[in-house]
Amino acid sequence: MDDSLQLGKQALASQPFSVLVGAELTGYSPGWAELTVPITHQLKQQHGFVHGGVISYVAGNALTFAGGSVLGPAVVTSEYKINYLRPAIGTVLIARATVIYSSKTQAVCRCDVFVIGEGEENLCAVSQGTIARITQSSEAQA
Amino acid sequence: MDDSLQLGKQALASQPFSVLVGAELTGYSPGWAELTVPITHQLKQQHGFVHGGVISYVAGNALTFAGGSVLGPAVVTSEYKINYLRPAIGTVLIARATVIYSSKTQAVCRCDVFVIGEGEENLCAVSQGTIARITQSSEAQA
Amino acid sequence: MDDSLQLGKQALASQPFSVLVGAELTGYSPGWAELTVPITHQLKQQHGFVHGGVISYVAGNALTFAGGSVLGPAVVTSEYKINYLRPAIGTVLIARATVIYSSKTQAVCRCDVFVIGEGEENLCAVSQGTIARITQSSEAQA
């Protein structure tokens, strides 16, 4: 495992909520990040689908890791939007985020969230947002 | 407690992920919903703030309940966007969502997320999105 | 007319596209801006409604002026989202934007776009976005 993936895994492991959800960083290189979440009962809503909040979590966190891969570890998610496409039914969620554009201070990223089940991989949500580097001037904002 | 709030609380209690997060429905009337989340360690990120995924969860779910308050219980969140304003540090998160416009098939809603701590209530995120009623023709979409 | 409104009107008049659309700044004070667009044939789409691009223009520009009212004149719109609610049929569009939160470097704003016709004022779109102050470090981004 390369160093950056190892450091990313440590960052994720230091987030109690990511541990609660059970997310794993399964890919991490400059401009790209992949998060994987095994689907358990406690991540679902009342109809047996993965709760939209889990899909938002994994999309938002993948965007943040992608942004951090080019901006450094001191980043925050400024904003994002998400479109849900299909009910997420399956065994694993995978969020893949890429950096579309970055300056010194922020990165605009997109993320695709897939659900894996019975040998199929289906796109279940798409997201787009802004990750900002935390600077002295932005601390009040962060 | 009125009937609609009671029914809303049952709907929330039937979502395993909402139980995991510890969310409570604290207000629910036509065109309006309020969700409250006591802040625990497991809802935080590495710097001690509430994880952005929790804030997204509560914003998105409040939007959904607000939409459901006018469209009926068979609804899904189609899409939303969120802007994070401040680190969420405190003891309780409160998300208040209102319906801005609704047709027979969907509602556009806004949500404000506040964090309460040491007697202060601070706005920490704002959100806007679309809630859709599930119909036969939209089932493939939902 | 107060000085800030006068300066704002000059800024708008210096934008050739705003002149083409026929927009007027009808309100401008710290944290708030109002743009008005008389509806002409050339602003419509094929069904006689105001084109969505005009509504986006006026929402986005009102967001920018609202942000500029607290950040100063050197600002850019980083991002926004818009939900269209109703066909815009009438004689005048009015976009009213307010600052929800601002730091030294950016402002998060919301905008409501109304269409006026036959004595009625109807909300036809709602928007939310981020306005950034142009700084040396953000110039590449702007």
Add this chain to the structure above:
Amino acid sequence: MDDSLQLGKQALASQPFSVLVGAELTGYSPGWAELTVPITHQLKQQHGFVHGGVISYVAGNALTFAGGSVLGPAVVTSEYKINYLRPAIGTVLIARATVIYSSKTQAVCRCDVFVIGEGEENLCAVSQGTIARITQSSEAQA
């Protein structure tokens, strides 16, 4: 020129605002649309860049044409978000939109807006949104 592109060009030509902006439909096939806008003085803001409202217009309209390419001509844009990446300086804007997912009633699409100048093509904005088919039940909404 194939029939669908020809029909798309007629639809665009029937929008007075698209004629005012000078947009051309330069690509149109199932799941995909491309709009091109020659950059003229009247499309600019006060610093000589293309006005953000023009970029929003072309992104939003390309999303709509992409959605219409799979849903049929009776469509409306429900919502979208846009992130501006760079000042648009050049001679031509090109917006390329693709359908990410579609059901019978709506399509979720993404759009990339490029600015062409001095032999370079630079991405200047990215967008994501929902296009809805107009049905009897959605007419109030449209």
